[in-house]
Amino acid sequence: MWGLLTLILATALSAAVIRGMLRLAPHVGLIDHPGEHKQHVHSTPFVGGFGVLAALLLAVGMLLWLLPAQSLAWASLAVCALVMWGVGLADDRWKLSARIRLVIQAGLALLMVYGGGIVLVDLGDPLLIGALSLGIIAVPFTVFGVVGCINALNMVDGIDGLSGTVAAGTLALVALVTLGAGDGSGHLLAMALLGGVAGFLWFNLRFGSQHRARVFMGDNGSMMLGLLIAWQLIDITQGEQPLVPPVVALWMFAVPLIDTLAVMARRVWLGKSPFSPDRHHLHHLLQRAGFRVEHTVTIIGSLHLGLGLFGLLGAWLGVPDALMFAGFVGVFAVYLRFTARPWRFVPMLRRLHRSLHLTPALNCGVFFGNSSLEHVEQINALVAPELKDNTVFRTRLYEYRGDPEHAGRRYAVVQIVVDEDIAPLAYQSLYMRLLQRVMRPDRNAFVRGYVTRDPANERRAEHRTPHADERRGERRVGRCELLEESFTYVQNGRIVDEQVNQRAHPQGHNDAAAPRADLARELR
Structure with a gap:
């Protein structure tokens, strides 16, 4: 007592x-x-x-x-x-x-x-x-x-x-x-x-x-x-x-x-x-x-x-x-x-x-592969209605090139632009549920959280010469090209502005998200 x-x-x-x-x-x-x-x-x-x-x-x-x-x-x-x-x-x-x-x-x-x-x-x-x-x-x-x-x-x-x-x-x-x-x-x-x-x-x-x-x-x-x-x-x-x-x-x-x-x-x-x-x-x-x-x-x-x-x-x-x-x-x-x-x-x-399918730290993106969606506008139309605040998000659509096994397949990365202190976990969880539901009819598609690769945590960043077999296994065989990129402005679930860039310069799929400051300058 x-x-x-x-x-x-x-x-x-x-x-x-x-x-x-x-x-x-x-x-x-x-x-x-x-x-x-x-x-x-x-x-x-x-x-x-x-x-x-x-x-x-x-x-x-x-x-x-x-x-x-x-x-x-x-x-x-x-x-x-x-x-x-x-x-x-x-x-x-x-x-x-x-x-x-x-x-x-x-x-x-x-x-x-x-x-x-x-x-x-x-x-x-x-x-x-x-x-x-x-x-x-x-x-x-x-x-x-x-x-x-x-x-x-x-x-x-x-x-x-x-x-x-x-x-x-x-x-x-x-x-x-x-x-x-x-x-x-x-x-x-x-x-x-x-x-x-x-x-x-x-x-x-x-x-x-x-x-x-x-x-x-x-x-x-x-x-x-x-x-x-x-x-x-x-x-x-x-x-x-x-x-x-x-x-x-x-x-x-x-x-x-x-x-x-x-x-x-x-x-x-x-x-x-x-x-x-x-x-x-x-x-x-x-x-x-x-x-x-x-x-x-x-x-x-x-x-x-x-x-x-x-x-x-x-x-x-x-x-x-x-x-x-x-x-x-x-x-x-x-x-x-x-x-x-x-x-x-x-x-x-x-x-x-x-x-464990947890949301990565300091990350507010969603990756989905084998996408059947052909344009970033289609993706934006799915994501925007779920956002209740004034928000900006960036969508990039890629296509595999040069790899016969994966040629023609597409994948997309959707990244919300928020301050890390307001914890984008809720946004990403929302994206995950939304895209998993939308992509469910397509059995080949998969959805997961997207995190930028940190070179400090990669073994390949060590100062050593890797074995030939190890180097071959780590090499990214497929080359990817950025097809479309968009910046979408949302207010209370409605798209009020959408800037779409068609067929940007080719990039590798490990292209990290632009730093927050650079991205903010792009949006302005």
Whole structure:
């Protein structure tokens, strides 16, 4: 009862605080501007941590009221969270050095140990040698684990909704464990933090008409959440009667931990600093393969939750710690094996993307082959009535030439001209349904999403001389000629202007869509 009430109150409080900070942020400089290695193109407030902090303080207040005998632990929890939040906010605002952040994180980990009584003293039996007690290295090991957890969550905070979704998955698992074990204080804290994250995700996830994040979590939120998650994971795995074996904590925090270790191992392998920035995290690789932000968050969040549930299932079934640890190491090894060579892993992910029939990222086109339609006007007449807004779209009709097997066949590419921030997914899905229905009588025709080839993800872009057989297999045998091209202006489903160019210059079918700026100049 208390847990559900806390979840509702924390969610509402977090959302209210973040909404208030949205108005205040521009006046106090709490804005994350594009630049450097950041992917976003809009200045966005980094005030998500304010909502999570409010939820945490609500939980601490309730715990002090319900369990005053543990007031030192709750006060230590509040101080750790406040200081970590403040350091993260300072880092967001003024960019602190990594050394300063690590020193403060280590100091807060020591406060957790000596003020909150949260310390790793027992690792279970992961090596089949009996219970592994840390003894005199318990405190240093705890500090190492806490600092690692803080930075692992911070490092996956790369796209809208990802860090919040991952954190919510771990907190939901902790809430499930504490509820089943009757740990009232742990359950209340987990539910409060889950509510704080839920309130943040309302402004950060892409869903419905919200096509980009309205707020970011910022280092103030991600580092504080990482510390609080470390607190709870240590709490449920230690003590005379731990709620779950220590090895299960690895599974409950699997994706950030595995991804961070794999990325750092790859950097060391390449002779770089393990803390140097790059774009080889799992979410980067998925996006390079064409997955949209929404799909990337869904995939990683589902994977994270699935691994956590697998770990809990193993604990509830009494699977030996050694076997659980070996399984986790095996998952890490497989992950490292694939991600260490992104030039091979990305094409695999792209094939998965195509097999799932998902809409490619930053793409608003539809490709349909073996077309029986003879003119772009026919295609435009099919597409235009489905567009309800003032829109411009470009249609190109090609024909195979020079290949006896495919000679005479035609295919078309329809590309809508929109700003990527208004998420053309709805438009492309509409195109797909429309053209699939229209082309259904023609059994030879096929319709799929169209994505521009990215040379950075192609193996042929490597600086090497391919084998003759490989070169022959990759060569495009058929030559294609652009027959017609049109730019069509639509208002509320009606074509108000249509510019058709007949028999343009021959081009290859891998001709990428013109850059947005060039296309805009053409339309003007």
